Amino acid sequence: MKISCINTYLCSFMKVFKFGGASVKDAEAVKNVGKILQKFSGDKLLIVISAMGKTTNALERVMNEWYDGKLEEAHRELAEIKNFHNKIIGDLVGGDLQNNYHDVDNLFIELECNIENAPVNKDYNFLYDQIVGYGELISTKIVSIYLQSIKMENRWLDARNFIQTSSDYREAKINWDPTLDLISKKLLPLVNRQLVITQGFIGRNERNNTTTLGREGSDYSASIFAFCLDAESVTIWKDVAGVMNVDPKRMSGAKIMREISFNKAIELAYYGATILHPKTMQPLLRKSIPLYVRSFVDPDEKGSVIRKVDKTKEENITCYIFKDDQILLRLSSKDFSFIVESHLSSIFSMLAQLNIQVNVMQNSAISFSFCATYDERKFATLIPQLKEFFILEIFKDLTLITLHNFKGNELPDILKDKKILIEQHSKNVVQYVYQ
Secondary structure: OOOOOOOHHHHHOEEEEEEOHHHHOOHHHHHHHHHHHHOOOOOEEEEEEOOOOOHHHHHHHHHHHHHOOOHHHHHHHHHHHHHHHHHHHHHHHOOOOOOOHHHHHHHHHHHHHHOOOOOOOOOHHHHHHHHHOHHHHHHHHHHHHHHHHOOOOEEEOOHHHOOEEOOOOOOOOEOHHHHHHHHHHHHHHHHHHOEEEEEOOEEEOOOOOEEEOOOOOHHHHHHHHHHHHOOOEEEEEEOOOOOEOOOOOOOOOOOEOOEEEHHHHHHHHHOOOOOOOOOOHHHHHHHOOOEEEEEOOOOOOOOEEEEOOOHHHOOOOOEEEEEEEEEEEEEEEOOOOOOOHHHHHHHHHHHHHOOOOEEEEEEOOOOEEEEEEOOHHHHHHHHHHHHOOEEEEEEEEEEEEEEEOOOOOOOOHHHOOOOEEEEEEOOOEEEEEEO
16 A cells, blocks of 8 residues: 655655644634744645544534534534634634634534434434534634735645445544545555645545544544655654653653654554554554654744654653542352353454454452443443343442552552552553543
8 A cells, every 4th residue: 555656856855743732722823833833834734633622522512512403502602612623713713813814604504503402313423423523614714814924835635535444433443545546546645746735634435424533533534645645754643741650730850752663663552642643653653664652832942753763762751640530340250150251252243343443451250340431322222231141349439550660669659648549560561540
């Protein structure tokens, strides 16, 4: 799946930049994005942008209220989202919004029409993607309009015209052949000519319906575009100085890891490092495309780079990865028999049907425990199913901490006053689920 570039000069400076919600959370943040892009005015750039601030969370609330028949609440929430974006536009381009604002307004009109009446289709995941995906469309329109206002010519493109997916709503899989064909033939010539602004997180299936790639999926979108464009690099602009060994908001003494191998980054993402989407690495690894993590607060800092690295040269630093909002389910059989393969098969079948990812699991002769990120709707379906066959203990509001490359033998200080419900050790990793 290698794209050949006829004009080496045109491809040699192509970069993909991704800006997350925090980097476009208000007017000043959007202006800062413009300043960063001006530093790279000589490069061929594709810009992937997430929804503004906490818009995805707000649209999820709209979705849930609409789905539950609370139409008045849904419209009230949507009005707040619209006011939030209107203020950003007003602060960016002044009081006269008539020339370009209609593009954004049309998107809000579509959203308002979508939730006008209670949904007939009761497929929650399908409806979720049709509503929540608007966040990225609106944010990219606003950024594109602003860049035009400061004389930065750009082309706004709908990512759904290029990212082709399965119909696994909320967790869509990429259909690589049509995606590669569209991006290499249709998008590549456009990026070679001008700055292109597009969305992360969203795609389209064969039925022409919007799909999403999973929460925080914009990083993955950036790597998909980079792979198909044969980009020189991907840069993810964050509110931190690079990839750190621990979230500085959770623990003191955080250190920046300047150079990380693809394999280590994949492991960290798998265990839940929030700075990286778990699927982001694989397309970049296939073509050895380096991934830079840099600060939009201090864009002159070099940040971190993820690329092919000799393991002997990699810094062996312990990484602390936190996952909040965890739920632990402990199952035992009703007839006091052992937990055997048939039990596990039925449990994992239920989990697969609801697309619930297990973060930690532990079994003994008489019980099976697993920890997952809590999703109210999914577990409202799962728990009654499990109770039909098993005695169930449920623990909520837990945290999972993963210590990657942990060298100590004693319990880390951060856990010494916590109630630990699961402790699991492997060669290089220790995990604790605690209250």
